[in-house]
Amino acid sequence: MAARTIRSWSPTSGESKTTTFPQPGRTSDASGARPYLGFDAATDEASYFTFVAPAVITTPLTAILSFAMASATSGNIICDGTVEAITAADAVDTDAAESLDAVNTSSATAVPATAGYVAQLSITLTNADTIAAGDLCRLRIRRVGSNVSDTATGDLNLLALELRDNGA
């Protein structure tokens, strides 16, 4: 089966808690003022992306992060993706709690040798909270700056996020 893109987001779609959130920013006017979310090198910062599971969805899902480093020209990054899938009438009080599945962690991914160049990082979402068509879902994307294998300095600037399923 060929993977299908079921959703993509710009960084401005990211939703964040009041702490440990990536810093929103824009690149220079000369570059077209691209929006980004800057994920810190030293702190585990996360952003959430909301979607409704499409009527036809197959697992496993894969998250693809398009990113550029703010300054780093060497080293690796580690990110994780976590899914929350709420079916109508599930016992989840959305005012009071979240119900994320277990994290899915990427492999260590080398950053481009030039800051500002785009690379992509893939996370297979093996743990997807038994997602089903019509579920109210959130995908939490986090840079795990505290991971010893995340060795690149400076911010990871997320430029776009894509979600793929396993195809028809």
Next chain:
Amino acid sequence: MAILVDADRAGVWAELMRMRDFGDSGVLKAELRAAVDAVDAWVEASQAAFNAALPLPARSALTARQKAKVLMDVVSRRFGVI
């Protein structure tokens, strides 16, 4: 004055990593942290020598904080940090 506690060293390290020119150096996070730790240790070991280098009456009249400010400003100016 003792060396910085781990959280303070980590705070310095994190702030440095937010500065654009540190990433351009190709230095990895652990290597930058080692540099922070080494500088803190060097400051600890060099306090007495620095103090002795100050002429009187500044040596006795200035507080440790004021002496640190003198050092910061001179070093920053010498190396183009400010």
